[in-house]
């Protein structure tokens with residue numbers, strides 16, 4: 001059995017977002033790049049599954065669509081424990097472009113993990129698109145996944161509750177909070193080993209871009225917070241009714 | 248050409264977002280000068296279907312196959328695609344809900360449509376088709392162009408609001424022709440949150456952070472929520488510690504919410520927390536630290552002790568309700 005984990009390379013969650021002077025692209029100066037938080041949890045879960053599988057899971061592969069600078073992120077994924085990394089050498093454009101680049105390398109896996117969304121452009125697209133391109137089943141908002149034989153037991157969030165469901169392989173699991181408790185931190189040994197693990201670079205294919213960002217803007221600055229003294233807290237509720245008109 | 252809107256139901260009742268979506272579809276269809284058609288999948292009776300007519304929907308396609316209850320991603324995407332072809336839809340609108348996020352990407356591939364998720368507001372232009380969506384987890388707004396002829400759009404909850412507009416509705420029976428083998432998701436167990444205001448549906452959300460000190464202190468916060476008909480939420484450490492259920496965790500790695508009113512009690516306002524709540528229309532912060540970053544995101548605030556403030560809020564809400 002083989003598992004593929006899709007890895008997005010995104011600015012650290014605390015990054016102060018700035019754009020270039022034309023407001024057409026992110027100003028990446030000083031940005032720290034990390035594995036998209038959901039993908040890091042997915043990879044953690046994939047490693048746990050492999051370790052508990054008594055050899056049934058032969059390998060965990062990670063794949064990213066990105067330029068050379070994303071290799072640091074892939075090396076981190078290898079250090080966490082992935083056996084092999086694949087990088088498709090192109091600038092990610094929209095979700096369709098990324099999913100189409102991944103499709104030729106994503107065949108033949110029993111289980112593929114994607115995150116529910118990447119924290120850069122919040123596309124919430126690639127996992128579902130890739131499943132459709134591969135013609136395999138997908139299940140989204142996955143907050144837990146257990147493997148037994150060929151059977152997969154999934155916990156997923158539904159709107160207003162949660163469910164336990166059974167699925168079969170091949171499957172695209174689109175994951176969110178809960179899939180693993182804490183992301184695994186690479187150990188020294190893992191970092192050393194990552195250097196000698198395979199990182200395959202594949203050229204991009206020609207794909208149409210269906211959507212594009214024309215420009216970006218920062219939300220308008222908020223007006224200063226209106227403060228009410230602690231002992232007059234009640235007046236704040238009246239302000240919400242009479243001034244803000246939200247009660 | 249038409250705008251097709253996929254309206255979600257649970258147990259035969261439309262979700263609140265379905266009415267917001269219907270309102271949006273009607274407004275968009277008007278802008279595009281084409282009809283808006285609603286699609287309903289699953290067992291929804293006629294009285295319920297007709298409720299869409301309160302939001303301007305004149306035509307409904309209803310497929311009452313019971314298997315849709317399993318929320319199988321592939322099957323629902325397939326059914327919506329078939330309906331979209333039948334309705335000649337060039338724009339398909341879907342909620343940015345758990346289910347909507349699951350099916351929209353699959354659908355976009357089937358239709359060779361451009362997908363934009365979590366949009367807010369009507370298109371700025373139809374030619375080229377231009378919409379707004381938040382990016383970098385609510386830290387910025389992006390203007391997105393869709394180059395494909397067909398569009399699949401998911402609408403951010405609470406970003407448009409439902410607009411009453413009573414019309415007469417025609418219900419057309421529709422059969423997407425799915426067979427049992429299309430439904431691969433086998434439900435073992437469902438835990439439905441009942442009797443509580445759903446976070447995703449709530450107009451008001453009352454939220455607590457580590458400043459609440461412990462789970463035993465949540466009673467006043469819950470009392471306030473109950474009086475306001477509000478949903479309850481919490482910061483990540485609060486759910487990590489097990490003080491509150493994970494379903495209440497809001498923020499970048501939890502739920503993204505956009506209520507009209509958000510109360511943050513004893514929450515510092517970390518950037519990852521704000522990412523999930525900053526689209527709220529009005530934010531009220533109570534924190535004893537005047538430097539807490541939550542005050543930069545808040546519209547109203549009290550520098551003070553949550554345990555002194557919440558009882559006063561409860562009193563005032565009781566006063567305005569009586």
Ligand SMILES: Cc1cc2nc3c(=O)[nH]c(=O)nc-3n(C[C@H](O)[C@H](O)[C@H](O)COP(=O)(O)OP(=O)(O)OC[C@H]3O[C@@H](n4cnc5c(N)ncnc54)[C@H](O)[C@@H]3O)c2cc1C
Nearest residue numbers: 456457458482483498499500513514515517519520535553
């Ligand atoms: C990758 C990543 C993702 C994350 N995602 C999320 C997320 O989705 N959601 C989230 O919430 N966090 C998230 N975090 C964590 C986030 O960085 C903060 O640690 C967290 O939001 C802090 O929670 P808090 O405000 O409850 O606690 P604290 O930061 O400890 O703040 C408690 C506040 O309570 C105040 N206080 C204490 N006692 C009182 C009192 N009696 N009266 C009034 N005020 C009082 C204090 O002044 C303080 O400001 C994430 C972190 C990372 C690294």
Ligand SMILES: Nc1ncnc2c1ncn2[C@@H]1O[C@H](COP(=O)(O)O)[C@@H](O)[C@H]1O
Nearest residue numbers: 006064065114115117118123124125126
């Ligand atoms: N450039 C990329 N390379 C590989 N996987 C990606 C890439 N972008 C997104 N993904 C995967 O798709 C998920 C959803 O991303 P998105 O659709 O961009 O919000 C992410 O959590 C990743 O698992």
